[in-house]
Amino acid sequence: MAPRQYSGRLSLNEREPAITSENAGNGPSDKRKRRQRKALGQSNALRARWSSFFRLLALLLILPCFGCSKSKEDLIKQLSTLNLQFNADDFVRCAAEGDQKALTLFLQAGFDPNAPNSANNTALMAAAERGRADIVKFLLDNKANPNVAGRDGATPLMVAAQNNQPEIVKLLLSRGADPNHQDNSGWTAVLKAAYQGHAKCIALLAAQSKLELDRALLVATLMERKDAVKTLLDNGAEVDTRASDGRTPLILASGKGNKELVQALLAAGADPSLTDRAGETPKTVAAAKGFSEIAELLSKAPAPTPSATAVAAASPTGSPQPSPSAISDADILQMPPPEGAASSGSPRQQQPATIGSTSMAQKISVEEVQEAFLPVTLAEVQGNKAVIKDADGSTYTVTVGDQLKGMSYRVVDIQARNVDDKDGNLVDASLVKLRHERTGQTISLVKGIPTREHGAYVVLLLNSTGQRIKVELDHDFSLPDQPSQRYRVLDIRPTQVVIKRVNDGEVWTLQKGGSDQ
Numbered sequence: 001m002a003p004r005q006y007s008g009r010l011s012l013n014e015r016e017p018a019i020t021s022e023n024a025g026n027g028p029s030d031k032r033k034r035r036q037r038k039a040l041g042q043s044n045a046l047r048a049r050w051s052s053f054f055r056l057l058a059l060l061l062i063l064p065c066f067g068c069s070k071s072k073e074d075l076i077k078q079l080s081t082l083n084l085q086f087n088a089d090d091f092v093r094c095a096a097e098g099d100q101k102a103l104t105l106f107l108q109a110g111f112d113p114n115a116p117n118s119a120n121n122t123a124l125m126a127a128a129e130r131g132r133a134d135i136v137k138f139l140l141d142n143k144a145n146p147n148v149a150g151r152d153g154a155t156p157l158m159v160a161a162q163n164n165q166p167e168i169v170k171l172l173l174s175r176g177a178d179p180n181h182q183d184n185s186g187w188t189a190v191l192k193a194a195y196q197g198h199a200k201c202i203a204l205l206a207a208q209s210k211l212e213l214d215r216a217l218l219v220a221t222l223m224e225r226k227d228a229v230k231t232l233l234d235n236g237a238e239v240d241t242r243a244s245d246g247r248t249p250l251i252l253a254s255g256k257g258n259k260e261l262v263q264a265l266l267a268a269g270a271d272p273s274l275t276d277r278a279g280e281t282p283k284t285v286a287a288a289k290g291f292s293e294i295a296e297l298l299s300k301a302p303a304p305t306p307s308a309t310a311v312a313a314a315s316p317t318g319s320p321q322p323s324p325s326a327i328s329d330a331d332i333l334q335m336p337p338p339e340g341a342a343s344s345g346s347p348r349q350q351q352p353a354t355i356g357s358t359s360m361a362q363k364i365s366v367e368e369v370q371e372a373f374l375p376v377t378l379a380e381v382q383g384n385k386a387v388i389k390d391a392d393g394s395t396y397t398v399t400v401g402d403q404l405k406g407m408s409y410r411v412v413d414i415q416a417r418n419v420d421d422k423d424g425n426l427v428d429a430s431l432v433k434l435r436h437e438r439t440g441q442t443i444s445l446v447k448g449i450p451t452r453e454h455g456a457y458v459v460l461l462l463n464s465t466g467q468r469i470k471v472e473l474d475h476d477f478s479l480p481d482q483p484s485q486r487y488r489v490l491d492i493r494p495t496q497v498v499i500k501r502v503n504d505g506e507v508w509t510l511q512k513g514g515s516d517q
Contacts, residue, residue, distance in 0.1 A: 075109035095123035113144040128160040146177040153183035161193040166200040197225030206235035214241035221249040246276035254282035368459035378445040381430035409434040
């Protein structure tokens with residue numbers, strides 16, 4: 001039988017898979033392996049991507065550390081690229097301009113945040129003056145001290161209060177700023193706010209400056225700041241507090257012819273029958289100055305209580321009193337706190353100034369007075385320039401930063417200002433502030449008035465022991481039998497010395513070789 005020829009076709013029973021390169025590995029086992037290899041590849045790719053991500057993240061975290069490790073020299077070079085020098089003048093200027101980036105570079109380089117500039121101002125003061133609350137907070141967070149005083153003893157809190165920055169006043173108080181600190185002229189933050197009439201700042205300070213509210217009321221009334229007067233009264237100021245010449249806020253307001261203030265004070269319970277040391281009432285003062293409407297208003301005011309009338313004209317010390325014509329409104333602004341201002345009671349209840357049961361004059365007497373005046377006076381202020389007059393009558397012009405001829409004082413501020421005299425007339429009271437190059441102490445030249453140097457002193461004699469105490473102007477001293485009590489020489493005059501007890505603000509004027517007032 002001839003062999004069967006292959007036709008290329010097989011029956012189902014005869015057909016077998018042909019193994020070729022195309023269909024090899026298509027079995028179930030091989031497919032699983034291929035899927036596993038694919039999954040493994042995807043997993044490896046994912047791990048690679050996560051690894052790259054974490055390396056990038058680590059790099060980003062490390063980079064700032066390299067920036068923090070910059071040397072002081074590198075940071076100073078970076079400041080120089082911003083046209084800034086590594087000194088207090090530029091640091092304070094950056095604070096005033098709100099340049100936090102530059103301030104950060106200064107601080108990273110180790111700059112002292114409390115360093116004063118050439119005008120004796122700190123960065124915190126500059127930021128407070130400009131109302132830059134963010135910079136104030138930044139500086140405080142970086143160890144700036146809110147109680148470091150600058151020019152004339154002023155603190156950042158005083159600067160903020162004077163420039164009506166209530167947000168900054170609140171911030172500084174929350175960080176420990178002292179509301180009772182006095183500058184070189186005896187002014188506190190609340191007094192400066194009262195002078196300018198910044199009621200919101202007064203409200204924030206009042207709760208922490210109770211001892212100064214009465215004096216602030218006198219200042220606010222004198223400056224005719226109605227909102228400030230109302231805020232002070234609402235916060236506990238004594239409506240019938242007295243100035244050193246016996247004038248009350250109502251007498252001051254009547255003399256100014258300010259009907260609104262007179263009405264506000266009467267509504268707060270002011271006594272219209274109280275007199276100053278010359279026996280003048282608010283009504284007689286208003287009538288003498290031609291303010292007939294106010295005089296009529298005062299004549300219809302409620303009658304005073306008997307207890308007020310009984311001592312209305314009495315002197316707080318029982319000694320003869322000078323006429324108020326010798327005391328101007330400008331004097332009230334410059335004088336120390338009124339006698340008894342620290343007392344929480346009414347002035348009508350205050351007692352004579354004493355040490356224990358003995359008057360100050362019985363304890364000490366003034367043996368010697370040594371005044372030291374600058375040999376120059378301020379002749380005139382013209383814009384940002386001041387004309388200085390020498391002892392020989394010659395004059396020369398200075399600006400801020402200039403040094404006085406032949407002296408160790410440099411000009412740090414020039415102010416053109418006017419104040420009311422005792423008759424209500426405007427008087428030129430422009431001033432130039434000076435800072436001693438060696439000691440850093442500051443004094444002011446007021447137009448036409450001789451200025452005492454800090455070297456002025458007084459020799460006090462302890463009457464009980466004969467011991468002598470030499471005390472310079474603005475310096476403190478204590479008595480051997482009461483070492484815890486501190487006293488300060490506020491003013492030195494040819495025949496008088498003004499002394500304040502620091503603990504409670506009580507003030508005495510001692511006559512050379514005489515009694516106290």
